[in-house]
Amino acid sequence: MTTFQLLLLLIAAGVLYLFFKQLFSGDHPKRGVDFEAKTADEQIGGINRPDKTFSQPKVQLSRIEQLLNMSDEAIEKEDYEEAKKALDSALIVEPDNVDALQKMGYVATKIEDYESAKESYEKLLKLDENDDMAHALLANTFHKLGEEKAAEIHHEKAIKLDETYAPHHFNYANTLYDLGRTKEALVGYTKAYELDTSLEVAKEMIDKLKATHE
Numbered sequence: 001m002t003t004f005q006l007l008l009l010l011i012a013a014g015v016l017y018l019f020f021k022q023l024f025s026g027d028h029p030k031r032g033v034d035f036e037a038k039t040a041d042e043q044i045g046g047i048n049r050p051d052k053t054f055s056q057p058k059v060q061l062s063r064i065e066q067l068l069n070m071s072d073e074a075i076e077k078e079d080y081e082e083a084k085k086a087l088d089s090a091l092i093v094e095p096d097n098v099d100a101l102q103k104m105g106y107v108a109t110k111i112e113d114y115e116s117a118k119e120s121y122e123k124l125l126k127l128d129e130n131d132d133m134a135h136a137l138l139a140n141t142f143h144k145l146g147e148e149k150a151a152e153i154h155h156e157k158a159i160k161l162d163e164t165y166a167p168h169h170f171n172y173a174n175t176l177y178d179l180g181r182t183k184e185a186l187v188g189y190t191k192a193y194e195l196d197t198s199l200e201v202a203k204e205m206i207d208k209l210k211a212t213h214e
Contacts (some may be wrong), residue, residue, distance in 0.1 A: 064093050064100070071103055080110045096127060105137055109144075117141045132161035136168050143175045151175055166196035173205070182209055 061069070067090035074083035084107050090100040101120045108116035121138035124131055139154035155172035162168060173188025186209040193202040 064090055064097060067093065068099060068103070071100075071107070075103070075107065080107050083107045084111065084113075084116075096123070098124065098127065101127075105141075109137075109141065112144075114141050114144045118145065130161055132158045132165070132168065135161065136171055139175070140171060143178070148175075148179060164195060166192040166199055166202075169195065170199060170202055173202075177205070177209075182212065185209065186213070 067086045071083045071086040071090065074080070074086060084104070087100055087104045087107060090097060091104065094100065101124050105117045105120035105124070108114070108120060118138065118141045121134050121141060124134040125138065128134070135154045136158035139151045139158060142148070142151035142154065152172075152175070155168070155175060158165075158168045159172065169188045170192035173185045173192060176182075176188060177185035186206065189202045189205045189209070192199055193206060197203075
């Protein structure tokens with residue numbers, strides 16, 4: 001073996017020694033460690049830009065969420081017709097969406113489309129017959145439609161489901177007052193005011209009716 005061949009052999013041995021030392025030392029970079037995400041939805045900026053920081057992917061709204069947001073924006077602008085269009089579309093996507101039904105009832109009442117409001121509240125009650133607010137709102141809607149017996153039934157159901165909620169008593173009293181049943185209305189206003197003394201309009205009606213019956 002010549003001196004040159006011996007030199008090459010020593011260099012090769014040195015390179016192999018350094019390689020295996022690095023391999024078994026645990027200091028070499030491991031796949032997945034340098035760019036490990038901290039949360040399930042984190043992602044690296046781009047495969048060709050390892051210097052970029054992690055970024056959160058933009059949350060994509062579902063179609064129903066988009067439509068409900070559109071209705072909220074329209075309601076805020078008091079553009080109830082536009083809100084109703086968005087809610088009509090939302091209820092095509094999800095006919096039993098509680099949020100959409102509640103908003104539809106409100107919007108329909110605002111534009112005096114009481115039949116649509118009635119339909120929305122009745123659907124809510126099919127989903128949950130113990131929804132006292134749906135009973136109360138349906139009662140108000142029946143009163144607007146002149147269906148007084150149905151209105152009375154749902155007012156009473158709302159009160160039975162939550163006897164401590166002052167607006168239920170107040171709303172029923174309003175219906176009774178409109179029907180000329182002032183003594184019964186006085187009882188309702190009195191109960192509402194006992195439960196919530198911030199209802200100043202209830203106190204005003206109490207004073208008015210007491211003066212009438214004295």
